Amino acid sequence: MTTISSAQEPGSAAAAHPQAHAHNDYLHERPLLDALDNGFRSVEADIFLVEGDLWVAHSTSELSAERTLKALYLDPLRQRMRSSAQADGSSDSFKSVEGDGLPVTLLIDLKSEGESTYRALNQLLSTYDDVFTHVDSEGVHRRGVTAIISGNRPIELVRTELPRFVGVDGRLGDLEGDYSADLMPLISDHWGRNFKWRGKGELPEADRQKLSLILERAHQQNRRVRFWATPDHPAAWTVLHNAGVDLINTDDLQGLNKFLQSQSK
Template identity: 50%
Template sequence: MRALFLAAALALAPAMVSAADVKPLAQAHAHNDYEHQRPLLDALDHGFTGVEADIWLVNGKLLVAHEEAHIKPERTLEALYLEPLKKRVTANGGKVYPASEGFTLLIDLKTEGEPTYKALAEVLSKYPDILTVVRDGKVQAGAITAVVSGNRPKDYMLSEKVRFAGYDGRMPDLTSDMPASFMPLLSDNWTKVFTWKGEGEMPSAERAKLQDIVKTAHGKGWTLRFWATPDQPGPQREAIWKELKAASVDKINTDDLAGLQSFLSK
């Protein structure tokens, strides 16, 4: 009876996918990754090279949740992301995926910026062997690049001599000369930059605008991401994903891991 129970449990459990069997997808970014059944692990099984975690500073701990009401004490940033990533990188000889370079851990600060960031910096400092580290403006590339979004304490971050996370810029920063060592990523709300939401052809002026944004960001060494694009399966999402892919936008944002994996693998 016990053997039958175990067999049934294993049949229902999510299948574990070997890192060597997964094709890493450079443009795949898991928005609100922690809301999946297996945070981080589901994204890795689908070949994603970027994940997003929202954090709250609660009684000195960095807890992962989208809403304050959903906070659970055991869901720490270390337990859900940093420790599993460290094990993964160690097992794969210094990489998240054996056949690919680069992985982005986007960390959205939900509580007050400076105290939350200081707590984050202390935690990240325990993982210098897997993280990209910036010392006096010089980048020491790691298997994982942490980037801070949300309530970002820009001035404090700029004052640091040693930094374990980069700064997530916004569209007004496009005209700045912020070094990529400080701001490796520029993100913004698609609907605040473009009017087209995937219906019909993309207006030629907006396509040119997107291409210009990509060219400018890449020329300054930044990667690029948009959020708030359509994420329900259908022609609108497909149309926008095609434009993002064609324009070489670095990270395509989604909650639908299987959907984007299928799209990028075509």
């Protein structure tokens, strides 16, 4: 079983990679921290509502009372952010987790029933209003971490509730809708259901054009784009990176870190 590690001081030698997304981040030896130390600024956690608490796991068979969202992510994020602020003497309302001014995305996949899980999550995040971007009757309050829910998403409930401490992960079809970018800042979808390319050879021209149009439309709406179930190796990362996909999904933290470092040289 993965052990829970306390947050360490920010300032890893790894360059920041806003494009890097840690898929199923909680499966790594040090959830959150391994990703941050490899320069990632986006991580993903699956949660279940269990007896009023939010537990992190991929399936019900893996649930453990020790592996809560609070213990694995929320408290370490707050601790890391406070350490960063102390290191640079920041007193601004926006304090970044790593001291580099870049926000962190926490993508939270709701695995249990959507409305009840969202309500419990929103209530929990409200006790971390110094950490998480939120919306209330006065507008949007930017913080160092943006939470976005995926999975069983009660979109209309989230849309109407204030204060709101999460955004919603959209799908490609939502590019045709009227959701605001503050409500739906990210568009994610399954790679294989939308493109023929499977990671070998050149990206077909039809796929290239389709991907370009998706990115253009999403960016016009001030949304980022992510695909899951993408091939997870350097050739695929090259295609996604060169196309301008905003978040590259991976389970290989060190591999994507090295790849993105090589691209910046």
